[in-house]
Amino acid sequence: MPARLFPLLQSVPQSGDELAARLGIGRVRLHGLAHALQEQGFPVLVSRRGYALEPGTPAPHLLNLNGRAYRYLGTTSSTQDDLRSWATDADSAAPAGAVVLAERQTAGRGRRGRVWETGGHNLTFSMLLPRLELSSLSVVPLAAGVALCQVTQTLAGVGGLKWPNDLLTPDRRKLAGLLLEADLRGEEVARAVLGVGLNVQSAPPGAAHLSEFRPEIRRDTLLLALLDAFDHWLTAPAETVLDAWRGLSVTLGQQVKVQTSSGPLRGLAHDIGPDGALLVHDDRDTLHRIGAGDVQLIGTLSHTT
Numbered sequence: 001m002p003a004r005l006f007p008l009l010q011s012v013p014q015s016g017d018e019l020a021a022r023l024g025i026g027r028v029r030l031h032g033l034a035h036a037l038q039e040q041g042f043p044v045l046v047s048r049r050g051y052a053l054e055p056g057t058p059a060p061h062l063l064n065l066n067g068r069a070y071r072y073l074g075t076t077s078s079t080q081d082d083l084r085s086w087a088t089d090a091d092s093a094a095p096a097g098a099v100v101l102a103e104r105q106t107a108g109r110g111r112r113g114r115v116w117e118t119g120g121h122n123l124t125f126s127m128l129l130p131r132l133e134l135s136s137l138s139v140v141p142l143a144a145g146v147a148l149c150q151v152t153q154t155l156a157g158v159g160g161l162k163w164p165n166d167l168l169t170p171d172r173r174k175l176a177g178l179l180l181e182a183d184l185r186g187e188e189v190a191r192a193v194l195g196v197g198l199n200v201q202s203a204p205p206g207a208a209h210l211s212e213f214r215p216e217i218r219r220d221t222l223l224l225a226l227l228d229a230f231d232h233w234l235t236a237p238a239e240t241v242l243d244a245w246r247g248l249s250v251t252l253g254q255q256v257k258v259q260t261s262s263g264p265l266r267g268l269a270h271d272i273g274p275d276g277a278l279l280v281h282d283d284r285d286t287l288h289r290i291g292a293g294d295v296q297l298i299g300t301l302s303h304t305t
Contacts, residue, residue, distance in 0.1 A: 002036040007061045013050035041074030041103040056218035069098035077107040079126040080195045087128055087191055094128050101125035121201035123219055129192040138275045141165045143241040144178050144194055147229035149248045156214040160250035163278045173208035175199055257296040
């Protein structure tokens with residue numbers, strides 16, 4: 001029953017009498033449905049003026065998705081898992097470009113198995129990528145980072161990329177992270193899912209959110225811009241992606257400490273390779289190619305973003 005109420009809610013309040021009449025129920029029952037939606041995690045506002053969704057809510061009936069397959073959830077364990085399950089549904093498999101977005105995740109994850117904390121008023125979603133060649137897989141996280149950074153710079157005036165794809169403020173607080181998960185079948189990529197966690201109006205301790213820099217920023221506007229940017233950059237030539245990433249990087253030219261499988265490495269982040277690997281010169285001027293690892297910036301940034 002709460003699902004019947006949700007598509008009737010708009011960003012401006014509607015009276016309880018009007019909504020109750022449309023649903024053929026009483027006011028008390030209507031109030032119970034609205035409360036049930038709130039408990040599920042949906043941003044429903046209840047006031048003397050009536051019932052509404054918070055402005056900027058990325059609900060499907062309030063977005064112009066141009067036919068994109070899209071599922072909007074209140075609370076789920078993981079949008080990554082939800083989308084993978086949808087992609088393998090024998091009756092109605094998700095097409096390329098499909099998106100699952102949730103207001104809350106109870107078991108969200110980041111890179112290297114870390115927990116990704118999700119609160120309200122942010123953007124947490126997963127996108128099913130088009131079929132990829134195995135050779136291009138390593139550049140995909142950088143392409144997604146470029147898309148994310150360009151959108152936040154345009155709409156909030158902030159953002160720089162730490163290798164491979166963390167989005168940072170000029171004072172190095174984290175704004176967003178990306179997670180690429182791919183299912184391989186032999187030498188082919190059977191399926192790839194991109195997870196996005198962007199702090200819009202709230203953030204964990206020590207992190208940042210976009211509304212600090214642009215208080216009026218809206219989640220619906222951000223989401224649509226991000227989806228368009230992903231569509232563009234995830235199909236762009238690798239060299240174009242790498243050049244764009246270099247221009248948005250706050251890692252290159254900086255002293256870094258990298259946690260690798262063989263231990264910590266300190267040196268100067270020199271460049272990225274054709275496959276997106278980070279190239280680091282140590283104090284003996286030996287060049288190291290970092291394909292995976294956690295990078296920590298040392299000292300102050302030489303430029304702001």
